[in-house]
Amino acid sequence: MNRLAVELPGLSLKNPIMPASGCFGFGKEYGNLYDLSQLGAIMIKATTLETRFGNPTPRVAETAAGMLNAIGLQNPGLERVMAEELTRLQQHDVPIIANVAGSETEDYVQVAEAISKAPNVNALELNISCPNVKCGGIAFGTDPKLAAELTSAVKAVSSVPVYVKLSPNVSDITVIAKAVEAAGADGITMINTLVGMRLDRKTGKPVIANGTGGLSGPAVKPVAIRMVYEVSKAVNIPIIGMGGVTDAGDVIDFLSAGASAVAVGTANFVNPFVCPEIIHALPALLDELGLETITELIGRSHAV
Amino acid sequence: MIVQNRMTICATRQIADNIIEMVLEGSLVKEIASPGQFVHIRVTDTFEPLLRRPISIASFDKEKEQMTLIFRAEGRGTQLLAAKQIGVEVDVLGPLGNGFSADNSAPGETALLIGGGIGVPPLYQLSKELTAKGVHCVHILGFQTATAVFYEDEFAALGETRIVTADGSAGEQGFVTDSLARNPVDFTTYYTCGPTPMLHAVQQTFHDKQGFLSFEQRMGCGIGACFACVCETQTGQDMPYVKVCSDGPVFPAGVVAI
Numbered sequence: 001m002n003r004l005a006v007e008l009p010g011l012s013l014k015n016p017i018m019p020a021s022g023c024f025g026f027g028k029e030y031g032n033l034y035d036l037s038q039l040g041a042i043m044i045k046a047t048t049l050e051t052r053f054g055n056p057t058p059r060v061a062e063t064a065a066g067m068l069n070a071i072g073l074q075n076p077g078l079e080r081v082m083a084e085e086l087t088r089l090q091q092h093d094v095p096i097i098a099n100v101a102g103s104e105t106e107d108y109v110q111v112a113e114a115i116s117k118a119p120n121v122n123a124l125e126l127n128i129s130c131p132n133v134k135c136g137g138i139a140f141g142t143d144p145k146l147a148a149e150l151t152s153a154v155k156a157v158s159s160v161p162v163y164v165k166l167s168p169n170v171s172d173i174t175v176i177a178k179a180v181e182a183a184g185a186d187g188i189t190m191i192n193t194l195v196g197m198r199l200d201r202k203t204g205k206p207v208i209a210n211g212t213g214g215l216s217g218p219a220v221k222p223v224a225i226r227m228v229y230e231v232s233k234a235v236n237i238p239i240i241g242m243g244g245v246t247d248a249g250d251v252i253d254f255l256s257a258g259a260s261a262v263a264v265g266t267a268n269f270v271n272p273f274v275c276p277e278i279i280h281a282l283p284a285l286l287d288e289l290g291l292e293t294i295t296e297l298i299g300r301s302h303a304v
Numbered sequence: 305m306i307v308q309n310r311m312t313i314c315a316t317r318q319i320a321d322n323i324i325e326m327v328l329e330g331s332l333v334k335e336i337a338s339p340g341q342f343v344h345i346r347v348t349d350t351f352e353p354l355l356r357r358p359i360s361i362a363s364f365d366k367e368k369e370q371m372t373l374i375f376r377a378e379g380r381g382t383q384l385l386a387a388k389q390i391g392v393e394v395d396v397l398g399p400l401g402n403g404f405s406a407d408n409s410a411p412g413e414t415a416l417l418i419g420g421g422i423g424v425p426p427l428y429q430l431s432k433e434l435t436a437k438g439v440h441c442v443h444i445l446g447f448q449t450a451t452a453v454f455y456e457d458e459f460a461a462l463g464e465t466r467i468v469t470a471d472g473s474a475g476e477q478g479f480v481t482d483s484l485a486r487n488p489v490d491f492t493t494y495y496t497c498g499p500t501p502m503l504h505a506v507q508q509t510f511h512d513k514q515g516f517l518s519f520e521q522r523m524g525c526g527i528g529a530c531f532a533c534v535c536e537t538q539t540g541q542d543m544p545y546v547k548v549c550s551d552g553p554v555f556p557a558g559v560v561a562i
Contacts, residue, residue: 029525057534061522062355
């Protein structure tokens with residue numbers, strides 16, 4: 001028996017660990033460092049209909065125990081992601097979650113329909129929470145009505161289950177979560193980054209060319225844990241939790257808060273081997289806690 | 305191959321204002337393919353600061369498994385690294401990127417090596433490799449001021465070396481391009497590393513020559529996955545952008561839009 005296995009809509013995960021979208025490219029670079037088949041899944045970089053160059057540089061800035069980024073959804077566009085990136089990923093025995101982004105409903109729908117037909121794409125992650133693009137992105141993720149409409153439009157065309165990636169930049173995240181659940185979402189991934197800003201001491205101006213950026217890293221973990229806790233009580237669909245995960249202990253925390261699987265983002269930049277290291281460390285932590293399987297951890301925080 | 309290696313500091317000293325020369329030992333050195341590659345160093349075991357620091361390799365000795373890094377202790381991360389003592393282990397990821405190739409100069413030719421400030425170090429290993437194969441190297445090294453100058457003797461041992469300082473407190477006064485305008489050098493290929501305005505000036509001045517430029521950019525992952533360090537290209541459509549960390553940091557002249 002595999003103690004780490006988790007079953008989610010569209011995803012038979014050999015373990016609940018996956019690199020988060022935007023922090024792993026399309027897997028090529030990390031695939032040169034270790035065998036990607038070890039991973040539970042891979043959330044590939046956001047794909048848009050057309051090629052996007054992204055934002056001007058500087059695009060990243062370090063902050064206390066975290067970093068800001070404003071990459072701006074740079075990607076080669078649907079056609080090349082399908083032809084080159086997804087084709088290359090077929091050599092690995094690992095489910096792919098394709099992150100779908102756009103400016104308006106129509107391009108989300110087109111990307112979702114096409115990419116969901118790729119043989120190794122097992123689920124979509126609907127990106128309605130990117131804080132770094134002018135059109136689309138977060139606008140869909142902060143309005144429950146728009147979020148629901150986009151979710152049903154994408155659900156109608158997708159050949160695979162649809163997970164919706166929520167933004168933490170809202171006053172009540174459960175409202176959006178319930179809206180996308182009602183619209184047919186198969187699961188939720190959360191949280192995207194928190195909008196932040198860092199100023200240059202000499203000039204007083206923002207360090208990042210975009211002005212604001214998305215905050216990630218260990219600094220955001222308590223916010224993410226709180227939100228996963230709230231959303232898991234509010235909805236009945238599974239959650240893939242993320243935000244500041246750096247080690248196996250953090251994974252325990254996210255599962256306890258109510259997530260069913262966990263994505264690792266910024267930590268990949270600090271330690272490119274972090275995902276396999278976490279996977280290898282999990283069984284010993286289960287032993288310490290006296291648990292047989294990892295699914296026993298899910299939602300422990302809610303037990304009366 | 306890129307490896308993650310705990311390397312031991314076997315020497316460290318200050319060689320100019322805020323400039324540290326640090327020798328690290330470990331098996332990673334065996335993987336270094338070319339001068340101008342860099343390593344990505346984690347300066348703490350905590351998450352403060354969070355990201356690694358990219359530092360170029362100034363020279364290396366594969367037999368001893370040692371490499372020399374020269375960096376400016378300016379920000380929080382590099383200051384923490386500078387404070388580390390001999391015998392301490394450091395988490396190093398590398399070697400990263402594509403460096404200079406000594407194959408671009410033939411024996412008997414003259415190569416012009418132009419460095420600015422903390423862009424000077426990677427040119428040292430390059431000069432060693434070029435001179436070893438019989439290429440005649442001329443070094444033009446620019447610094448802000450006399451107390452910032454380093455490695456003058458090391459470069460001088462390999463070939464003609466001019467020091468240029470912005471305030472004239474050491475060597476010639478002005479920028480590297482001023483020195484080259486006053487006393488032109490007859491050369492076949494140039495190699496340069498330094499601040500972007502200097503790279504721009506050098507590329508414009510020698511637009512009819514073969515040249516290779518090493519770029520600097522804020523980095524995240526250092527391996528090409530995060531898209532933090534992209535630069536627009538001059539070539540446009542076919543290759544609209546390049547990543548400094550994994551496509552570079554060294555590019556042929558005319559590739560990166562500057």
